[in-house]
Amino acid sequence: MTKTVSEWLDSDVYPVLFAKADHDFPEFGFRRLHNGWISTTTIKADGSKGSQRGKVYFYENAKHCLKDYRLDKPVSLWRYIAAREGLNDNREIVQFFSRLSGVPLPDRPAIAPEKLKNSVHPAVLKSAQQYMQGCLQWAEEAEPTRKYLRSRGYSTDDIQAMQLGFLPNQECLKAHLLAEGHSPACVKYFARKLLAAKQKDSTPPIGASHQLMLPCFGESQRLEGFTFRALQPDRSDKYLNMVGLKKSLSLLDFPRGTQDLTVVEGVFDAKLAKARGFEAVVPLNGTHLATKQVKDITGKGVRQITLCLDNDEPGQKATFHIARRLCQHCSDVRLFVAKLPDDFNDADELISTLGIETFRDVIDTAVNAGQYFADVFKKRLETYELDAVNPKERDQWFEFCSGFAAILKHPQDLHDYVNSMSEVLPAMAYIQLSMAERARELQSIG
Numbered sequence: 001m002t003k004t005v006s007e008w009l010d011s012d013v014y015p016v017l018f019a020k021a022d023h024d025f026p027e028f029g030f031r032r033l034h035n036g037w038i039s040t041t042t043i044k045a046d047g048s049k050g051s052q053r054g055k056v057y058f059y060e061n062a063k064h065c066l067k068d069y070r071l072d073k074p075v076s077l078w079r080y081i082a083a084r085e086g087l088n089d090n091r092e093i094v095q096f097f098s099r100l101s102g103v104p105l106p107d108r109p110a111i112a113p114e115k116l117k118n119s120v121h122p123a124v125l126k127s128a129q130q131y132m133q134g135c136l137q138w139a140e141e142a143e144p145t146r147k148y149l150r151s152r153g154y155s156t157d158d159i160q161a162m163q164l165g166f167l168p169n170q171e172c173l174k175a176h177l178l179a180e181g182h183s184p185a186c187v188k189y190f191a192r193k194l195l196a197a198k199q200k201d202s203t204p205p206i207g208a209s210h211q212l213m214l215p216c217f218g219e220s221q222r223l224e225g226f227t228f229r230a231l232q233p234d235r236s237d238k239y240l241n242m243v244g245l246k247k248s249l250s251l252l253d254f255p256r257g258t259q260d261l262t263v264v265e266g267v268f269d270a271k272l273a274k275a276r277g278f279e280a281v282v283p284l285n286g287t288h289l290a291t292k293q294v295k296d297i298t299g300k301g302v303r304q305i306t307l308c309l310d311n312d313e314p315g316q317k318a319t320f321h322i323a324r325r326l327c328q329h330c331s332d333v334r335l336f337v338a339k340l341p342d343d344f345n346d347a348d349e350l351i352s353t354l355g356i357e358t359f360r361d362v363i364d365t366a367v368n369a370g371q372y373f374a375d376v377f378k379k380r381l382e383t384y385e386l387d388a389v390n391p392k393e394r395d396q397w398f399e400f401c402s403g404f405a406a407i408l409k410h411p412q413d414l415h416d417y418v419n420s421m422s423e424v425l426p427a428m429a430y431i432q433l434s435m436a437e438r439a440r441e442l443q444s445i446g
Contacts, residue, residue: 005094008106014063014077016101021058024100026301027084028056036060044068045075047083098122099222120193120244121186124177125223128190131176132165132213132226142166145212148231153352154272161275165213167206167228170194193225193243210240214267217253227267227285239267253282254300261302262338262363265309265318269347276356284309289322294329305330306366308338310346320376324407327369331409338366370413373404374420381424398427 021037022030027047029040039056042049045068057067065074078093081100087093098105104123136142136159145166149159167173170191177187194206204210210228218224225242253270262281264270270283297305307322309315319337326335340362344350351359367375381397401421405428408414421428 005106008103009078009097010064012103013097013101016103017077018058018060018063025058028058030058033057045071045080047080099218102222120190120225121182122223124182124186124190125225127177127180127182128173129163129165129213129215129223129226131173132167133160133163134165135168136164136166136213139166139168141168142211145231148212152268152348158272158275162271163215164271165215165226167211167213169207170205173207206240206242214271216241216267259301259303260306261297261304262306262308263322264347265315266346266348269351272348272351273356273359276351276359278356278359284318284322288318289325294325297330297333302333304334304336306336306338306363308340308347308363308366311340311342312345315346323369323372324404327407327409327413334410335369335413336366337369337372338362368410368413368416370408370410370415370417371420373408374417377401377404377421378424394425398425401425401428 017024018036021028022032027041027043028037030037031040036057036059038054038058040053042051042053043056044050045056045066050070052070055068055070059067062074064078065076066080067074081096082088082093085093085096087096094105097103099122102122104126105121136145149164154162173194174187174191177190178184206228209230209232212229212231214227214229216224216227225244227242228240230238230240253274258280260280262273262278263284264273264281265284267283267285270281273281305326307319309319309322323335323337326333340347340350344353347359350362405414405417408417418428
């Protein structure tokens with residue numbers, strides 16, 4: 001018998017959210033009680049700021065609501081989630097509850113697949129993932145893919161933890177989903193997402209050359225879709241993404257509640273790190289960080305970011321541009337930059353060769369943004385004979401380097417940058433002096 005939405009929430013969704021309330025509601029800082037959870041922050045149950053800590057309760061015998069004795073009445077989870085996520089449409093709220101909890105929507109939901117705003121039914125995605133994982137493990141035609149993964153240094157446990165899969169072809173996948181009992185409309189809608197995922201007319205469809213599946217997760221580990229990889233190293237289109245992955249809006253695989261985040265370049269880099277126990281890492285999925293992603297970072301409570309991109313020229317160029325953008329637009333987020341050893345091109349190679357503890361050491365010894373920019377500029381200046389350049393050229397270098405001091409908002413960043421740059425451009429020392437004098441002037445005026 002098909003459940004109503006209310007029955008589905010009460011029996012399936014709310015118990016899941018209650019069990020991981022500290023993970024799904026990090027704004028409250030929930031701490032376990034014998035009969036539920038109690039907050040450790042000042043946030044009220046209606047989302048507003050209060051002045052007292054520990055006033056929001058989430059009881060085991062009332063999993064549908066949050067109780068706050070500073071308010072006149074309890075706040076339902078439905079109303080709280082709608083307000084927190086900015087959702088007005090009931091259908092969107094139901095879909096969000098499904099993604100947040102990981103619980104599939106009720107059987108045959110009264111939502112047309114064509115109107116899901118680029119979202120495939122969660123149950124279809126989950127079935128597709130399980131099918132492709134099984135194919136990678138057992139299918140005879142997947143042996144070249146298994147051999148490729150072994151050549152990268154992945155163990156069987158790594159492959160299972162990374163939830164990798166293999167797609168023999170799209171027809172086999174569609175047949176399996178229909179046999180599982182999914183509606184033809186949902187399966188057809190999902191298939192369109194795979195058929196449309198072509199970068200150009202000459203690109204073979206997913207399941208032809210691109211058969212290695214990598215699942216992509218959003219917040220709270222909800223499955224958003226799949227990326228597929230070709231094994232040929234010389235392909236310019238190494239990856240094909242299922243249509244609907246909103247990579248430009250958010251960083252995929254984002255661990256909700258994370259305050260100290262590491263950003264690596266590739267999907268494999270992040271997945272292997274997670275498989276080996278380093279959870280707070282996300283893939284950039286390329287060499288670009290969109291403005292929407294920057295805003296998304298600031299709105300999720302991240303306080304510290306460590307960039308650890310590839311050692312090649314595109315990766316290092318991307319590191320510079322992303323670091324500058326983060327300093328300009330995320331002044332509240334502390335930025336660090338990690339440098340991989342010269343013998344390794346990416347985090348994946350380092351982890352598979354030397355282990356996850358070596359990668360942790362690389363992240364732990366990252367330099368702050370100020371020191372990073374100083375190291376970059378000093379390396380460029382090494383190619384010049386500064387004593388031999390004329391005064392105008394020296395002024396140009398000073399103007400260029402001093403301009404970066406303005407984007408460094410953290411005192412430690414500015415201090416390390418100016419001190420280091422003063423070794424090659426002595427006039428840089430006056431930047432810090434002039435800023436200190438300006439601060440004293442403002443203080444005396446105030």
